[in-house]
Every structure is written in structure tokens, then in C-alpha cells.
Amino acid sequence: MPGSDEVTPSTSVDGMRNRRCIHRVAIMAFWIFTAGLLAGCFGVKPYPNTLDKNLHVQSFTESGSWFSRVRTAVDIHRVGKDCAIDYEGTVQLTEPTTDIGIQPDRWSHLVFVFASSSFWANRSGTITYETLLKPRPHYHYAVAVRYKNDLYHVAIRETPPNRSTGREIEPLALSACRSSSGQK
Amino acid sequence: MNRYPLLMTALSILTLSGCVSHPQTAEEFRKVVPGAFSGKVETFEVDRPFSQVAGTFQKMGPNCLSKTIKTTSQTNMSYQVIVTTYKPTVLVTGKKAELHVQFHHEQGVIAVSKEPVGGYYLLVADAQPVTASKTRIDLYRPSMGHGVLIQAVKNWATGENVGCPDLTK
Numbered sequence: 001m002p003g004s005d006e007v008t009p010s011t012s013v014d015g016m017r018n019r020r021c022i023h024r025v026a027i028m029a030f031w032i033f034t035a036g037l038l039a040g041c042f043g044v045k046p047y048p049n050t051l052d053k054n055l056h057v058q059s060f061t062e063s064g065s066w067f068s069r070v071r072t073a074v075d076i077h078r079v080g081k082d083c084a085i086d087y088e089g090t091v092q093l094t095e096p097t098t099d100i101g102i103q104p105d106r107w108s109h110l111v112f113v114f115a116s117s118s119f120w121a122n123r124s125g126t127i128t129y130e131t132l133l134k135p136r137p138h139y140h141y142a143v144a145v146r147y148k149n150d151l152y153h154v155a156i157r158e159t160p161p162n163r164s165t166g167r168e169i170e171p172l173a174l175s176a177c178r179s180s181s182g183q184k
Numbered sequence: 185m186n187r188y189p190l191l192m193t194a195l196s197i198l199t200l201s202g203c204v205s206h207p208q209t210a211e212e213f214r215k216v217v218p219g220a221f222s223g224k225v226e227t228f229e230v231d232r233p234f235s236q237v238a239g240t241f242q243k244m245g246p247n248c249l250s251k252t253i254k255t256t257s258q259t260n261m262s263y264q265v266i267v268t269t270y271k272p273t274v275l276v277t278g279k280k281a282e283l284h285v286q287f288h289h290e291q292g293v294i295a296v297s298k299e300p301v302g303g304y305y306l307l308v309a310d311a312q313p314v315t316a317s318k319t320r321i322d323l324y325r326p327s328m329g330h331g332v333l334i335q336a337v338k339n340w341a342t343g344e345n346v347g348c349p350d351l352t353k
Binding site for chain 2: 126170
């Protein structure tokens with residue numbers, strides 16, 4: 001049957017295409033599921049970073065050893081009434097400069113994370129630098145994040161609009177918020 | 185090779201060391217460190233006014249050392265998690281600035297002797313003015329390990345490359 005000769009190969013090609021398509025979708029679904037699962041397991045949620053960028057982070061990370069690695073990131077938490085914190089997300093500081101938008105006129109709790117891991121000793125650890133920050137509207141905040149030879153340093157400089165110089169802000173612990181709200 | 189005697193000796197040393205009390209105050213720590221196998225006293229002068237050194241101790245001590253650190257290490261045979269809380273104390277008078285660093289293992293290490301309030305003493309740094317622009321530092325510190333902490337405290341004294349030590353190292 002001529003018709004069936006034509007139909008059969010056509011069905012076979014379509015079937016192969018469908019199978020390939022299903023295969024691709026399955027692979028994509030697997031990776032999306034795995035990525036979601038991993039993100040969920042490690043508790044790392046990307047910070048939406050949709051607000052006007054008022055935090056300009058310059059980061060420099062050097063572990064000082066061939067056998068170790070240091071990963072730098074900043075966790076951003078919203079600070080609510082009674083100083084309760086709500087994790088908003090994490091920005092990985094993998095590039096030398098990163099711009100972040102933090103809600104102005106509201107307290108945020110910033111946690112700069114230095115996570116080191118040693119391949120040689122199969123050892124890992126995390127150290128953090130934490131501060132409260134309440135960005136003023138239209139102000140800019142330059143953040144210098146440095147990790148070198150096992151020493152780290154975080155400095156935040158606040159600059160008013162249309163100015164080139166600013167002042168360095170001292171870190172403010174979350175306990176300061178809790179003690180001030182407790183006094184009220 | 186029979187390892188039993190070796191094990192017993194090691195356990196005996198550990199038990200005996202548990203009987204020897206650790207310094208309970210910073211002053212006791214200063215007295216014990218010069219004669220201790222694992223302690224060292226280092227004295228040096230820095231070209232910096234006393235007030236600046238004291239100011240750096242006051243700023244960096246609490247910011248850098250009020251930390252609880254979790255480290256994990258893993259081999260084929262073991263998995264260890266150690267949680268350590270560090271406690272800095274900075275005392276400043278007109279003629280002396282003291283930095284005390286204590287540590288307490290929250291998890292992963294058993295305390296074998298009486299622990300002072302705030303944890304075992306790890307390091308004490310005393311700064312005293314020599315001249316208007318020079319300050320003398322007496323550092324009572326471990327002779328092995330904790331190199332990052334020691335370097336950070338020295339940097340706080342000299343004012344060069346001031347940063348916080350990665351206490352996971």
C-alpha cells in the first residue's frame with residue numbers, strides 16, 4: 001500500500017522526534033528538580049535584587065592556598081518589628097563588583113559569609129560578618145569585602161546623594177536592635 | 185606490636201592533664217604561659233601611640249572575636265563537627281590596654297579540666313605606652329596553632345593590614 005509506505009516512515013520520524021523531545025524535557029526537568037532540591041537543602045535562595053541599586057559591593061577573595069577555596073556571599077534579612085528577621089535571599093559575591101538593591105528606610109540584617117573549604121584536609125568552616133543597615137533614601141553605600149591570607153575585612157561607607165565622600169559606618173549587631181526594642 | 189600500653193599511657197597523660205587545672209583568670213594565664221610547653225610570651229614595640237592601639241583593640245576585639253564557629257572535618261573513617269564560641273574582653277585604662285581571648289567548645293570536644301567562666305584562656309595581649317608614639321606589646325599566646333588569630337592581634341597593634349582572623353583556620 002503506497003499510502004502506508006508514506007505514513008509509516010512519517011510516523012516513525014515523528015515518534016523519534018517526540019521521544020527526543022520527551023527525553024530533553026525529562027533531562028531539563030531533572031536538572032530543574034535537582035537544582036531546586038539542592039537550593040532547598042542548602043537553604044540558599046537567590047536574593048530577588050529588583051530594587052534600585054544602593055549597595056555597591058567590591059569584593060576581593062584570595063584563599064592563599066592551592067588546596068583551599070573561599071566562597072563569599074551576603075545573606076540579606078528583613079528586620080521586622082521586635083527585631084524578628086526574615087531571610088530574603090543570598091547574593092553570591094563571585095564578581096569583583098556587585099550592585100544590590102536594599103529596601104531604604106527599613107532595617108536590614110546583612111550577613112557577609114566567608115565559607116572556606118580545604119581539599120587537602122577535607123575540612124570546611126564558615127565565618128560571618130554581620131551588621132544591621134537602614135539605608136537612607138537616595139544615599140549610596142560602598143561596601144569593601146576583602147579576604148586575604150585568612151584575614152577578612154568588611155567596611156561600609158555611606159555617601160549622601162551628589163557627594164563623592166562619605167563616612168564609614170560601624171557594624172551594628174542584631175543584639176543592639178533587640179536591646180533597644182526591649183527598652184521601649 | 186602491642187598497642188595497649190601505648191593507649192594506657194596516652195590515657196594516663198590525658199587523665200593527669202585533666203587533674204592539672206587551667207588558669208582561671210587572665211593574671212593566672214600570664215603567670216603560667218612562660219613555663220608552659222605549649223605557651224609563648226612575645227614582647228615587641230610598635231610605632232603607634234598607645235591610644236590608637238587601645239582603640240583598635242576596642243574596635244576589632246568585639247567585632248572580630250565574638251563568634252561561634254562551626255568546623256567540620258571528614259576522613260574515610262570519621263566525621264567530626266566542632267562548635268567553638270570565642271569571647272573577647274578588652275579592658276582599657278589610661279596606662280594599659282588588655283585584650284583577653286577565651287574559648288569554649290560547645291560541641292565536639294570534651295572539657296578535661298575546670299573551665300573558667302567564659303571559657304579557657306587562649307591569648308592575652310597587654311599594651312602599654314613607652315613614649316608618646318611608641319607602644320609596648322606583651323603577647324601571651326599558644327606556641328602551636330592559632331597562627332591566624334596571633335597574626336591578626338599583631339596587626340591590630342601595628343595598625344597594618346587590620347582585619348578579622350578567620351577562626352575556622
